[in-house]
Amino acid sequence: MTGPGAPEYRLENLARFANEDPPEEPALYRLHSEVFGWSVDRRRFLYTSAAGLGGLLAACSSGDDPTDPGDPGFDLLTFCSDEVGAHQGIAALAFSRDGAFLASGGTGRGDNHFKLWAFPSGRLVTSLNYSGSGFAIPIAFDPLGRFVATQLPGRITLVNLSDGSIRSEWDYVRQNSAGSFALALSGDGSVLAYADGTRVTMLDTSTGGELSSFNVSAGFLQSLDLSPDGSLLAVAPYGSNPGQPVVRAYSVPDGQPAGVFEDPANDYTLIRRITFTPDSSVLVTSSETEPITFWDVATRQVIRRVDSNQAGRGFYTHALDANGDVYMIGAEGLQIHSVPDGTSRGGIPGLLGGRLVTIAPSPDGRHLAFGLGSSLRLYDLATGRFENCYFDEPATARGGRLSYYSTIDSQGREVWYTLPCGSPIPAGAQCTCNCVSGQAPTAGGSSSCSINFVCTCIPVVYGG
Amino acid sequence: MSPADTDVRSGAPELTAEIFVIPGPGGRQLVFAPRQRAAFLCNDSAVSSLADLAAKRQARDRSTVDAEFVGFLRSLRLVDGPPDALPEPDVTGDPRPTSVTLFMTTACNLRCTYCYASAGDTPGEFMPLSTALQGIDFIVDNARALGEKQITVAYHGGGEATANWDVMTDSWEYAAAAADRYGLTLRALTATNAAIPEAKAAWIAEHLDGASVSFDGLPHLHDLQRPSASGRGSSASIERTLELFDRVGFDYQLRLTVTEALLPFLAVAVQYLCDNFSAKRIQLEPVYPEGRGSDLPAIDPDRFVELFLEAESIGRAYGRTVYFSAARFGMVTRHFCGVTRDSFALTPTGDVSACYEAFSDGSDLAGDFFYGRLSGGKGVQLDPVALSRLRARTVDKRPYCEGCFAKWSCAGDCHVKHMAHEGSEHEPPRCRITRAITRHQILERISEHGGLFWHEPAPEQS
CATH class of the missing domain: 3.90.930 (Outer Surface Protein A; domain 3)
Incomplete structure (x- = not known):
């Protein structure tokens, strides 16, 4: 007796499977981890091979496709799930003004926390690591295209875009050992503002000299921005209670208080991101619990709000492009609005995020970089189609099983794609399949096939 | 083929x-x-x-x-x-613990709205130093007799352990000296609300090896749920303690009690904690209607699972472990906790308890979980009937759990929670949560291993 209402999952007690004679043959299904749940492959027949691993290796090393040759193709989106890692977790994304680089800030322990990628190839130009616990690492590009700035715990680093070398490094005394971080550059790149915990500091980027430093006692700071005209610094403590300012402004570079942005309708606002528009006239704040809010910088008053259409939830994050259009990720996907008049400029309804989502539109408005979990994806903004996902092998979790290959696109650019282990490898591609351990030259001699994670690939092989 | x-x-x-x-x-x-x-x-x-x-x-x-x-x-x-x-052999013979949990006091400086112990509502009981030292002597003697190299002393509630400060620090000094004398390693732990003066936090960071800190994530919600005895918020004090812990690299974990108010903010709260503090492990537990929280609304288990998984993925992105105590996929065990294997905890009055929730002789649970008391001189006087009854609570002897796929990892869950549902025809909410999370963990493990199957034989089997 198992008692009333007791769970029953034992094979021998599941009558529905006893004496059945279903028309199907026994079959396994492949499981894919997606951002929003699970997907199951189309049914494939199972067979165990006497050749087993050897057969797979032989097929790989000979350049043959070790999988079902009749596979009608693949959906790259399906394959760019969390297992394709660019970081352990992605906290920040930004494009350089000329669109030649994409920078990402990570969160994970032991991961390279700052990465600079060539765009669109996805080639990793350089990375910086912090060996301590996970932190959300911010990044900011010099608007004049000379460098990108990042803030690892206790250190501000400027990286030259010309060659990926370190341009400057300045250590600072951290306010606490964990702390929240935020970083911004002025319109001419001459002033850098950063936050650590509740402390804000402004630096001269040519000398590293401290211009001002002060505490914002209202709480931990997770977002700040410098107005492109170089006049104002805006900071938002995470979590402002009713009656408290949502945003506090300070003059640049002396850090003197320059007013507050208050919202009588504000309940408890969890501001994740604040940004000035390119003309410095409007400040945009996004919150997980409130509508996205547009503020008139001159009057410090609310101009307009955009609701996420889901009660109690706002937008996870937002980003602005060079034209001043704002990109917002909420419960209904990506929405794009014109800041001046609030008109909708479309979006990608299916592009849903979670709370650890970050986005960056490319300067030409054609692409969107989308970071969620460990995956860094690129989307075509005109069509909403998935384009690619960036990949860094050390950031791919244990059990990560994928192939990646590079090819030359129609404009002569090298583009790297990622595929799961066992996927058909396009002809002519340079492949690396890390399904099982070992490395073997391909027949042509120009490709290699390094293979990892034996346990995931033997002794079962798919076949038609 | x-x-x-x-x-x-x-x-x-x-x-x-x-x-x-x-x-x-x-x-x-x-x-x-x-x-x-x-x-x-x-x-x-x-x-x-x-x-x-x-x-x-x-x-x-x-x-x-x-x-x-x-x-x-x-x-x-x-x-x-x-x-x-069976995963482990039966526990037999007289208990020879080398770990002791000392229930320091029922007094508390907070009045948490859901406190299972209703700490602070009754006149405080404080463990005398002599009781703590006798418990330490007992585990030291056992360690020497068994040839063990380590003893563990844990400072726990029902109230706030640090409220009995002198006994806590003096007993630690005593345990450290005894360990030093006999070539043993002392591992000392505490559960604390962390709303404590900086000097106490500094002592803990310097002398103890780890702490479990109750902190409900977002300060404004924490302040509503965990006010001080005077009604003021406690988050600022706790954040100061955590910052101190982080500065010196002290190992601690955070525990959030998930109420209806906190549930919608669960993922936000975990991200806030990851952004601002270094705790490697974050425990999320749904509020349970007991003690001062008896009248609190139960949370929807399905909603909890949905938001737990979201919070867990955020924690993972930061390299942190976010967990629910009964979803322990990967473990294969008959024991949820020490209740079924002679956990040795001492109440202020010298009773031996197997359960952290049976922390005083005034507790309703004392009859279920007490199995002895310190003898007048040295050692422990056991109640063999009570001990046998506790040892028989392993999951393999629970009819309700027989057909459950999660039983070898959850091991029947918390005994106190399980007892509250015995005889009920309704699925206990915690079981529903455990099964849903465990199922997700199985699927994750398959996915991590290539998507087709998962197979990781235990080391002794491979």
């Missing part, structure tokens, strides 16, 4: 593993063999073949495929493998 290629042994294949079948995604079946640490996703027909094997029925006229399938099952050691054994 021909049938001859398959590795089919002579004789009828025998299903040797305990198998559970769980509804999987996409209308498929998730086959799970917890004690062989294997799982895969398959169709109904495959489960039907498994049922044939279990019933020792003749394979039907699909011999080739079935033989291939049997070969696959054999590679996972589900067929013709070693028989499933």
Whole structure:
């Protein structure tokens, strides 16, 4: 007796499977981890091979496709799930003004926390690591295209875009050992503002000299921005209670208080991101619990709000492009609005995020970089189609099983794609399949096939 | 491929593993063999073949495929493998603990709205130093007799352990000296609300090896749920303590009690904690209606699971472990906690308790979990009947859990929570949560191992 209402999952007690004679043959299904749940492959027949691993290796090393040759193709989106890692977790994304680089800030322990990628190839130009616990690492590009700035715990680093070398490094005394971080550059790149915990500091980027430093006692700071005209610094403590300012402004570079942005309708606002528009006239704040809010910088008053259409939830994050259009990720996907008049400029309804989502539109408005979990994806903004996902092998979790290959696109650019282990490898591609351990030259001699994670690939092989 | 290629042994294949079948995604079946640490996703027909094997029925006229399938099952050691054994031997003999939990006091400086102990509502009981020292003497003697190298002293509630500060610090000094004298390592831990003066926090960071800190994540919600005795918020004080812990690299974990108010903000709260503090482990527990929280609304278990998984993924992105105490996929055990294996905790009055929630002789749970008391001189006077009753609470002896696929990892969950549902025809909410999270963890493990199957034999089996 198992008692009333007791769970029953034992094979021998599941009558529905006893004496059945279903028309199907026994079959396994492949499981894919997606951002929003699970997907199951189309049914494939199972067979165990006497050749087993050897057969797979032989097929790989000979350049043959070790999988079902009749596979009608693949959906790259399906394959760019969390297992394709660019970081352990992605906290920040930004494009350089000329669109030649994409920078990402990570969160994970032991991961390279700052990465600079060539765009669109996805080639990793350089990375910086912090060996301590996970932190959300911010990044900011010099608007004049000379460098990108990042803030690892206790250190501000400027990286030259010309060659990926370190341009400057300045250590600072951290306010606490964990702390929240935020970083911004002025319109001419001459002033850098950063936050650590509740402390804000402004630096001269040519000398590293401290211009001002002060505490914002209202709480931990997770977002700040410098107005492109170089006049104002805006900071938002995470979590402002009713009656408290949502945003506090300070003059640049002396850090003197320059007013507050208050919202009588504000309940408890969890501001994740604040940004000035390119003309410095409007400040945009996004919150997980409130509508996205547009503020008139001159009057410090609310101009307009955009609701996420889901009660109690706002937008996870937002980003602005060079034209001043704002990109917002909420419960209904990506929405794009014109800041001046609030008109909708479309979006990608299916592009849903979670709370650890970050986005960056490319300067030409054609692409969107989308970071969620460990995956860094690129989307075509005109069509909403998935384009690619960036990949860094050390950031791919244990059990990560994928192939990646590079090819030359129609404009002569090298583009790297990622595929799961066992996927058909396009002809002519340079492949690396890390399904099982070992490395073997391909027949042509120009490709290699390094293979990892034996346990995931033997002794079962798919076949038609 | 021909049938001859398959590795089919002579004789009828025998299903040797305990198998559970769980509804999987996409209308498929998730086959799970917890004690062989294997799982895969398959169709109904495959489960039907498994049922044939279990019933020792003749394979039907699909011999080739079935033989291939049997070969696959054999590679996972589900067929013709070693028989499933109980995870651990029975606990027998007199308890010889080398760890002691000291319930320092029932007094508390906070008045948490959900406190299971209703700490602070009654006149405080404080453990005298002599009781703490006798408990320490007992575990030191055991460690020496058993040849163990380490003793563990844990400072716990029902109230706030640091409220009995002198006894806490003096007993630690005593334990450290005893360990030093006999060449033992002292491991000292505490559970604290962390709303404590900086000097106490600094002492803990310097002298103890770890702490579990109750902090409900977002300061404004924390202040509503965990006010001080005077009604003021406690978050600022706790954040100061955590910052101190982080500065010196002290190892601590955070525990959030998830109420209806906190539930919608669960993922936000975990991200806030990850952004601002260095705790490597974050425990999320749904509020349970007991003590001062008896009248609080229970949270929806399905909603909890949804938001737990979101919070867990955020924690993982930061390299942190976010967990729920009963979802321990990967473990294969008969014991949820120390209750069934002679956990040794001392109340202020010298009673021996097996459960952290039975912390004083005034507790309603004392009759269920007390199994002895300190003797007048040295050592412990045991109640063998009570001890036997506690040891018999392992999951393999619980009828309710027999058919549950999560039983070897959750091991029957918290005994206090389980007792509250005994005899009920309704599914306990914690069981529903445990099964949903465990199912997700199985699927994750399959996905991490290539998407087809998971098989990680325990080291002693491989």
